[in-house]
Each structure stands twice: as structure tokens, then as C-alpha cells.
Amino acid sequence: MIARGAMLGPDQPVIIHMLDIEPAMEALRGLKMELLDAALPLVQGVFVSTNVVEACKGVDIAVMLGGFPRKEGMERRDVISKNVSIYRAQASALQQYAAPNCKVLVVANPANTNALILKEVSSLPAKNITSLTRLDQNRAQALISDRLDVPVTDVKNVIVWGNHSSTQYPDVNHATVNTANGHRPVRELIADDYWLNREFITTVQQRGAAIIKARKLSSALSAASAACDHIRDWVHGTPKGTWVSMGVCSDGSYGVPPGLIYSFPVTCHKGEWSIVQGLKIDEFSRKKMDASVEELTGEKALAYSYLDP
Numbered sequence: 001m002i003a004r005g006a007m008l009g010p011d012q013p014v015i016i017h018m019l020d021i022e023p024a025m026e027a028l029r030g031l032k033m034e035l036l037d038a039a040l041p042l043v044q045g046v047f048v049s050t051n052v053v054e055a056c057k058g059v060d061i062a063v064m065l066g067g068f069p070r071k072e073g074m075e076r077r078d079v080i081s082k083n084v085s086i087y088r089a090q091a092s093a094l095q096q097y098a099a100p101n102c103k104v105l106v107v108a109n110p111a112n113t114n115a116l117i118l119k120e121v122s123s124l125p126a127k128n129i130t131s132l133t134r135l136d137q138n139r140a141q142a143l144i145s146d147r148l149d150v151p152v153t154d155v156k157n158v159i160v161w162g163n164h165s166s167t168q169y170p171d172v173n174h175a176t177v178n179t180a181n182g183h184r185p186v187r188e189l190i191a192d193d194y195w196l197n198r199e200f201i202t203t204v205q206q207r208g209a210a211i212i213k214a215r216k217l218s219s220a221l222s223a224a225s226a227a228c229d230h231i232r233d234w235v236h237g238t239p240k241g242t243w244v245s246m247g248v249c250s251d252g253s254y255g256v257p258p259g260l261i262y263s264f265p266v267t268c269h270k271g272e273w274s275i276v277q278g279l280k281i282d283e284f285s286r287k288k289m290d291a292s293v294e295e296l297t298g299e300k301a302l303a304y305s306y307l308d309p
């Protein structure tokens, strides 16, 4: 997708750096061969390495897919403790060797807290560290499009608040659908509050788990596509009147504690994101948003317990 321009546009040549662990090196070499063999016009170089310093040299955009996978019998705290050391090494390489304004997108789970670790252990600017919730936003918009039988591109401004986990809150209160009579609120077109307040929310929250159950593997294509959407909008800007969801460092907006990496609605302009302000939050939404704050605060405390004082 990157090599075909889905991330940075059809006119932007790319040099792709791929980093993996030693046991994956042979497969990585094969992937490099394939990328070269595809003779893709945008690809100006493919570099593979198991050395984080080499891989980070000069990169403008870093998509962090690697994290310690949760294995049978492991607790969440075990994963977070392993990720603290992985992200510490990557943070140090990025801050020393990446391009000065390198933009970082964390995809690997627990994505918000991995991004938080990256922020805490590095001197990278907080505004350049984000985590992926566009996948959840895309899932939510696809569900609404399916329910109303309208093109997915007509559904706008569904928000995903919070953590990329089962406490996330997909919120349709400000979402609209483009119809022959203009943009109309989703809540007006779907007058089924039971569906919107329960089934819709739990389906989006549980979608990652449903995919793992069906595929015996985590989402791949939809996650890659969402990562491209995230970076494209961040770099090239969001269309007028449209916002997107990104895990970003909270400035205290909407009562979310400053410093947490929390998914907010944002607009992007000239490579900078800003949190959409002034949205009305009802009591139902407040409770859901707070539940995700609580979970992220717990994950942060856990991560901190593995960081040096």
C-alpha cells in the first residue's frame, strides 16, 4: 500500500526501511525481493535490517508494528514490561537518527500505552507521537454504511474516544451522512437507540477479537489500510468539515488527564493535528469516555512501574 502511494499520495516517491527481529530476517529479504520485483514506480529504495539504529536513520515517518505478543498464560503487565524495553531502544534510535520532525504512528498493542512509553522515554516532541484508532473509526463508519445501505464515503465524523481496546467509545452523536437533502445526523437516520447505544458500540469494541477468532490471526489488511489513512490525513490534511480519530497526547481537552495518549477527534493541517473543540458531551458519552480514561490510567501506572524513577 505504501509503495503504491496509499499512504503519501500517488506522486510521492518512497524509500522503505523495514526492521524486524533476527528470526524474521530471511522472510524480510524475501519481501524486499518482491517489492523490487514489482517494479513499483514510487519505490526509490528498500532497506531491511535487524538493527534498530540502521533502520531509523533519516526516516520521516515511523510506523511501529512491533511489540511483544501476548502469549498464553501471560498477563497484560508482562506484555507492558517487555514493551518498555523494546520501546526504549526504538525511542533512543528514533530520537538520535530519524529526521528531526519524524512522525510516529504506533500500531502494536497496547498501542496507546506503547505510544505513551515512547513519549516518556524519549525527547521526541509529544505532538509527533500518535497511536492508531483509525481502524476503529473505519470499522464504525463501515457498520453505519452497511446499516443504512449508503456508500461508506458518505458517512462522516464518527468519533472513537479513548483506548484502542474494548473500553473504546465509538460515538455517533456528531456523525452525519451525506444524502440528497444534505448532511443529516446519523441519529436522525437510524432511530434505533438500542442498536446505536449497545450493539453498534460492542461490535466495534469487539471487532479486533472477532477477527482474531475467525482468522486465528490479528487484523492485517484493515489495519494496514487504516495506518495509511492515518498518515495520509496527518501529512496532507483532513478534508474541510471532516475530522478523524487519532490517539494523541491529551492537553486536558474533554476532561482527559493531560499526558495520556487518548483517541480524540482531530483535524490536521500542514502536518499538525489539533483536537476538535467544543463538542457537546452527554452523560452517556461522559461515562463511556471516563471508563477508557480509567483503563488508560491503569496501563500508564503499570508502564511507569517498569520505567526508571
Ligand code: LMR
Residues within 6 Å of the ligand: 109, 135, 207, 208, 209, 211, 218, 219, 223
Ligand atoms: C484489532 O483491533 O484488530 C487488533 O488490535 C486486535 C489485536 O488485539 O491484535
